[in-house]
Amino acid sequence: MLRIGVTGQAGFVGKHLYNTIGLFQEEFERIEFEKDFFEDEAKLSDFVSQCDVIVHLAAMNRHNDPQVIYDTNLGLVQKLINALNKTNSKAHVIFSSSTQEERDNLYGKSKKEGRELMAQWAKTSGGKFTGMIIPNVFGPFGHPNYNSVVATFSHKIARNETPTIEVDGDLKLIYVGELVDEILKVIKKGESNESLIVPHTAESxxxxxxxxxxxxxxxxxxxxxxxxxxxxxxxxxxxTFRCYIDIPNYFPVKFTQHTDPRGAFVEVIRLNVGGQVSFSTTVPGITRGNHFHTRKIERFAVIKGKALIQLRQIGTDEVLDFYLDGNEPAYVDMPIWYTHNIKNVGDEELYTIFWINEFYDPNDPDTYFENV
Incomplete structure (x- = not known):
C-alpha cells in the first residue's frame, strides 16, 4: 500500500486529491498534512519520513506584491528539499507547476525554478520526481478572486452580482477531477518525468x-x-456553478401546486437534459442514502409524507438539515461531493421521486457510501 502525503491538502486541488485518494483505501494510505508543518522542521521531517509519494501542491497564487509570491513558493520548495535530505527520503515527489512557467511573471518563474530545484534533488538523492505542467484548473470549492475566473464568476453570479471581463482571452482548461485523475495515473505509474505536460481538456x-x-x-x-x-x-x-449557490438558504424549493376538486397536480422537474426518474416509498423511521456522487446531478422530490434530507460536504463536519412535507411538496438537489440521505420522520409512508442525470451503470456507479 502506497503512503501518500499532499502538501496544500486543505487547498483547492489538494482537497479534491485528498478526498479522491480516500476512495481507494485498499491501494493508498493518506498521510495527514497541516499548513504549519512548513514552519516546524521536525513536523515536516516526520511527515516526509512517512511518505512513499509526496504531491507538492502548497503554493501562493496571488498577492499584491509578486515578489512575495516568488519568495514564498521557492521557500516552500527549499524547506521540502531540506526535509527530504534530512530524512534521506527516496519518495516519489510530484510537483504541480503551471503553464505560466514561460510567462514573464514572478509566479510562473517561481514554479519553473521550483520544478528545476526538485528535479536536481531527485538526481542527487536517488529519489523520483515528476514535474506536472498544468493548465488553468476549475471546479467546485475553488476560492473566488484567487483560484480561477470560473470560481470568481460563479460566486458573483450566484449572488446576483455582475462580473466583469478584464481580458476576453482564450483559456485552456482542465476540470479539477480530471487533473486528480492525471495525478493518480502518475502515482500508479511510479516513473520520473521532469516536465510532464498535462493536456487541457477544454478551451473557451x-x-x-x-x-x-x-x-x-x-x-x-x-x-x-x-x-x-x-x-x-x-x-x-x-x-461547479451549483456548488456556489447558498445551499442552506436555497433549499428546499417548494413546488407550485395546481389544485381542483379532483386533487392536486405538481410539476416535478423540467429537463433540457436526459437521465433517469425513480420512485420510492419509505416506511416511518427508515433512512435511505448515506452516499455521495462526484459527477452526477440528482433531485429528491417529496410528494407525500414527512422527510428529513441531510447533506454534508465531504471533509467537513457541518450537516445541513432540510425538512420537507408532502402537504407542501418540495425538492432538494444534491451537490457533488456532498454525502446525503433522506429519512421518513413522519407517521405514514413517505413518497419520494428521484431524478438523476445518468442511467445507473453498475460498472461505473459514481456512488460512494459515507454516513452523513
Whole structure:
C-alpha cells in the first residue's frame, strides 16, 4: 500500500486529491498534512519520513506584491528539499507547476525554478520526481478572486452580482477531477518525468464561460430547470456553478401546486437534459442514502409524507438539515461531493421521486457510501 502525503491538502486541488485518494483505501494510505508543518522542521521531517509519494501542491497564487509570491513558493520548495535530505527520503515527489512557467511573471518563474530545484534533488538523492505542467484548473470549492475566473464568476453570479471581463482571452482548461485523475495515473505509474505536460481538456473564451454560467443561473437557480449540457465540459462547469449557490438558504424549493376538486397536480422537474426518474416509498423511521456522487446531478422530490434530507460536504463536519412535507411538496438537489440521505420522520409512508442525470451503470456507479 502506497503512503501518500499532499502538501496544500486543505487547498483547492489538494482537497479534491485528498478526498479522491480516500476512495481507494485498499491501494493508498493518506498521510495527514497541516499548513504549519512548513514552519516546524521536525513536523515536516516526520511527515516526509512517512511518505512513499509526496504531491507538492502548497503554493501562493496571488498577492499584491509578486515578489512575495516568488519568495514564498521557492521557500516552500527549499524547506521540502531540506526535509527530504534530512530524512534521506527516496519518495516519489510530484510537483504541480503551471503553464505560466514561460510567462514573464514572478509566479510562473517561481514554479519553473521550483520544478528545476526538485528535479536536481531527485538526481542527487536517488529519489523520483515528476514535474506536472498544468493548465488553468476549475471546479467546485475553488476560492473566488484567487483560484480561477470560473470560481470568481460563479460566486458573483450566484449572488446576483455582475462580473466583469478584464481580458476576453482564450483559456485552456482542465476540470479539477480530471487533473486528480492525471495525478493518480502518475502515482500508479511510479516513473520520473521532469516536465510532464498535462493536456487541457477544454478551451473557451472568457466571455463564453460567463455566458454559460449566466444561463445556468437563469435556468437552474432562478427557474429550477436542469439546463441542456452539450458535453462533459459543460456538465463539469454546471456542477461547479451549483456548488456556489447558498445551499442552506436555497433549499428546499417548494413546488407550485395546481389544485381542483379532483386533487392536486405538481410539476416535478423540467429537463433540457436526459437521465433517469425513480420512485420510492419509505416506511416511518427508515433512512435511505448515506452516499455521495462526484459527477452526477440528482433531485429528491417529496410528494407525500414527512422527510428529513441531510447533506454534508465531504471533509467537513457541518450537516445541513432540510425538512420537507408532502402537504407542501418540495425538492432538494444534491451537490457533488456532498454525502446525503433522506429519512421518513413522519407517521405514514413517505413518497419520494428521484431524478438523476445518468442511467445507473453498475460498472461505473459514481456512488460512494459515507454516513452523513
Amino acid at each position: 473564451k472568457v466571455s463564453n464561460l460567463l455566458a454559460l454560467l449566466e444561463r445556468y443561473k437563469s435556468e437552474y437557480q432562478d427557474k429550477g430547470i436542469i439546463p441542456q449540457l452539450e458535453n462533459k465540459f459543460e456538465t463539469n462547469l454546471f456542477n
